[in-house]
Amino acid sequence: MKKLAIAVLCLLLIIPVCAGAKNLTPEEKFKKSFPKNNFESIKPTSIKGVYEIYTGNQIYYYMPEAEVIIYGDIISQNGVNITRESNLKKIAAKMTNLPLDSSLKIGNGKITVIEFMDPDCHYCRQAYNFFSPRQDVTIYVFFSPSSQNSEKKIRHILCAPDKLKMYEDVLTGKFDNNAPLNICTDKKVDETIKTHMRLSSQIGIRSIPLFFIKGQVIVGFERAIIEKLLKD
16 A cells, blocks of 8 residues: 555656646747757747747747757748748848948938948949939948958958048949058957948848848849839
């Protein structure tokens, strides 16, 4: 009888533990299954049993029941890239809090345009040609260099006494083909470049140019989309 009482007591102690394990939230299960994977948010998708994991600059998916991670885009039956749309919304939320005082400000128009760019990027130069004659925009430029040569040109711009004129010269190709560059050792320039690169990484920027206009993120120089946003 004593042994039976002990067995019953052990069973009563074990059951709550098992029940607690079954009642773990998806977030708790993920932390338990993948303790080394840091994330910013986890939320259910429209697909039953599949959760979106956002790391701060990347989206992937998690199935708690199978305890697996899935990489790749989810595409709806009408061709909408759900993963991309979700990521752009997250980028947009971060763009609203950017420290604009660390950017290169161009113009004084009523429409604010935030741009992440690389001076050697072909489509960034196309965007420059599109925006430069406009009087209705104020552009806040953040640099996201993709190579050492790009970073040297950025430094050359930021080291110049007249940064806007030098920005124009670089974007119009006057410092291509191994033209000599002014590479200063100004600590403020160093900090600006580091800040821009950190922000680019934190936001999760993978393609340039990237624009933020009227609450919408545009990846690439999508001229028709940008023109429509500026008119609306």
